[in-house]
Amino acid sequence: MLLSAVAFLGFASLSLAVWPQPRDFKHGNTTVWLSPTAEFSYMPTGADELREKSDYFSTFVDLEEVFNFFQTPLLRRNKTSEKTLPSVAKLVKKAVKRTGKEIYRTKFVPWKFHPRNSSFEPAVDGQHAVIRRVTINQNSTNQTKAETRDVIHEDESYDIEITADGEAEITTKSAIGTIRALQTFRQLFYAHSSGSGVYTPYAPIAISDAPKWSYRGLNLDISRNAYMPADVKRTIDAMSSAKMNRLHIHATDSQSWPLDIPAMPSLAAKGAYHPSLVWTSSNLRDVQMYGLENGVSVFIEIDMPGHTGSIGYAFPELVSAFLAHDWEKYALQPPSGQIKLNSPGVNEFLDKLMADLLPRVSPFTRYFHTGGDEFNLNTYLLEESIRSNKEEVLRPLLQGVVTRLHTAIREAGLTPIVWEELVADWNLTLSSDPAKKRDIIVQAWRNTTAVKHILEQGYRTIFGSGDFWYLDCGHGSYINPKPNSTAVKEPFLDWCSPLKNWKHMYIYNPLEGIPEDLHHLIEGGETHMWSENVDPIILDKVVWPRAAAAAEVLWSGPRTANQIQDASHRLSEWRERAVVDLGVGASLAQMTYCLMKEGSCEL
Incomplete structure (x- = not known):
């Protein structure tokens, strides 16, 4: 000493x-x-x-x-x-x-x-x-x-x-x-x-x-609007500065498939928005290595079986309700399309996908995310060998797809991560050891009640409530109204408005209502950057410094409103360093007058 x-x-x-x-x-x-x-x-x-x-x-x-x-x-x-x-x-x-x-x-x-x-x-x-x-x-x-x-x-x-x-x-x-x-x-x-x-x-x-939680994450959607490796590396720079250590890349969705799969080159060639926006194997490896060098584990999500419409651009025979005219009947957002649940061709596709991707990502991370959210039942009214939207018909088929994916992931030495619906809505068997449930992580996003429910089932859990930690909220709906429609109307709000400002994110208490005997199952949390209304031009100012506010909750533990005054100065200084030294175009956390201590800016 x-x-x-x-x-x-x-x-x-x-x-x-x-x-x-x-x-x-x-x-x-x-x-x-x-x-x-x-x-x-x-x-x-x-x-x-x-x-x-x-x-x-x-x-x-x-x-x-x-x-x-x-x-x-x-x-x-x-x-x-x-x-x-x-x-x-x-x-x-x-x-x-x-x-x-x-x-x-x-x-x-x-x-x-x-x-x-x-x-x-x-x-x-x-x-x-x-x-x-x-x-x-x-x-x-x-x-x-x-x-x-x-x-x-x-x-x-x-x-x-x-x-x-x-x-x-x-x-x-x-x-x-x-x-x-x-x-x-x-x-x-x-x-x-x-x-x-x-x-x-x-x-x-x-x-x-020392940190409160071991998992301190950011989820970045690179599929709905396109991002390239330089954008993600800049995000990693800011994450590491705030001691965030998990970058969850939501790599594919119904809108686009930017990730090159060498075993199936047509996936990205046809599914990406443009040839210049394809992530090559080298791009992915470079970003994952850059993450490790900066103390951030970068892992991939291939969301399934929902949010898989972009597969249909290369393999339309594998997707049910692909580009259906009345998309709202078959999806929460356009375009519609989900992989079929009762198709030998889909099984072959999944095996080939995992055999290609898992060996490439496993040297850099312990995780692989398979999604499982927002699964539309009506889609399978159009699958020839099913023709049903009943849960009792679809549950065993969904279980089969999830089990197939997770078996391959565990054999590659990785831990699967899934969204909460597979537990909360479908009650699937997700662990290879149901008595312990330690070889799977479930990610809760809807609210604190969902976190508690998953913990009570015995699963390791990641929190990140849409009520507090969704960075995309408050930017308005991207859905346009049809002529004479009342479904989308002024002021054209998105589903999770209003915008979650940094103070609101800062006082999110993920432990509220969670019995202490369940705390040991909480891995940590994640803040989310969905990209319907965000692209690389505005990425930095939408994510930062709000994600850094979440980072302090994850590192230091739950905050209170009494700590906001001190936090506003420290977060503002973090923001200045990010702008000046990292080239991150972060938004303001506080007005200069308030930082210069000429007035308290308190009320």
């Missing part, structure tokens, strides 16, 4: 601008600068078998290296090897180097967070202490055994200490703990407007931190 207990006497126990709020944060008011040649010394213990120079190292933040980074053509950056995944140690090595560069090239000068015309910056007089070495002590015990993808699931706790005389130490229990610590360490420093370097005005600093 660098700091004694005496050193903390009189320190305010505030969280300052760190987001999400650490479990424990003590600080002073002494300025310490970070040297441009600061040495980041990383040497995990318990890994004697991997004593390679390339794995354990000391690195320097070098001004020439920073300059060279900016001269490197964009297409040569972040290239992912098509051969083998890096070791866990090399993953951390890259994170340490990246953090050093990012801290020193920050352009964030926090003028908005001080009274106007105040002299808030430290004097550049050489009188302050300088951090010349950051020691990273990673007390790992399973460094040599973990698969790269499993780094996300290890102990995320960490401690950071910075003394007033410039000593800095990070202590963690795992590789992912080190990555999380670095994400916080970066937030402690500001650029000086003179260009003289970066500093923290809050030394000595002591942070001890």
Whole structure:
């Protein structure tokens, strides 16, 4: 320990601008600068078998290296090897180097967070202490055994200490703990407007931190409107800054199939909106690897059997009610079409799809989402071998499709995730071990009551109520009224209006009404970005900083309205860093006047 207990006497126990709020944060008011040649010394213990120079190292933040980074053509950056995944140690090595560069090239000068015309910056007089070495002590015990993808699931706790005389130490229990610590360490420093370097005005600093929930996710729909890998990587940058660690990509839907399946190339060739919008195997791999490097597990959802109309563009014989004229009879949104439930051709299609996709995604994640929501019964009035919309007829057929998919997913070493309807509405058998139900995760989205119901069935559960955490709400209906129609009328609201502002999202308490004896089954939660009314041009401002508000709930636990005033300043500072340093076009969290503390902006 660098700091004694005496050193903390009189320190305010505030969280300052760190987001999400650490479990424990003590600080002073002494300025310490970070040297441009600061040495980041990383040497995990318990890994004697991997004593390679390339794995354990000391690195320097070098001004020439920073300059060279900016001269490197964009297409040569972040290239992912098509051969083998890096070791866990090399993953951390890259994170340490990246953090050093990012801290020193920050352009964030926090003028908005001080009274106007105040002299808030430290004097550049050489009188302050300088951090010349950051020691990273990673007390790992399973460094040599973990698969790269499993780094996300290890102990995320960490401690950071910075003394007033410039000593800095990070202590963690795992590789992912080190990555999380670095994400916080970066937030402690500001650029000086003179260009003289970066500093923290809050030394000595002591942070001890760990997350409330292990699953802290964002669901991004790339099918209804098209997104490309650069959009998703930018989203991952913001997620990692807010310590979100699961990116659920809703990859296909009835509107389009952008994901290339090499075993069935016509799927994307005919199902994507345009040839330029197809995600290749290399694109997917690159994004998943980028996620791992930034502490985010990226996994895919292929929603079935509902939301599968786009399969019909390539294989119309596999889809019932494909592009039916009266689409509203067969779907909640256009176009209609669901895979058939009683077709040998569909079984062959599913087997081929899983055989192609699962081996490609499994090195990067533990999860695969198979959907199961908004299943339309009337569709099967048109399937020749069924001609029924009765639940008792369709249930065993639906069970067969789900079991087929989940068997393949488990054989690939992955955990299936499904939407709540398969439990709440259909009561399907989802686990291969009904007594324990540990090999499946059920995602609740309708309300807190649904969360409780799923937990009472014994399933591991992800929360994310549409009442609070749907980012797409409040943008209006995309359905146009027919002439003389009363089904869609002014003011043309969407189903989940109004818009969920960040304060509303911030005080969502996922534990409300949930008995304590069921809390252990809660994996965490997810906020949702459905894309009917959103495309890459407005993605950032719709998602951020509202998703970051959800991220603090997931990391720090349920919030209250009494914490909003403090949160508005910290979230605003997080937003400024995201805009200035990450290039994320996030919306405002608070007006500048309120941040400058000339008025409280409270009522």
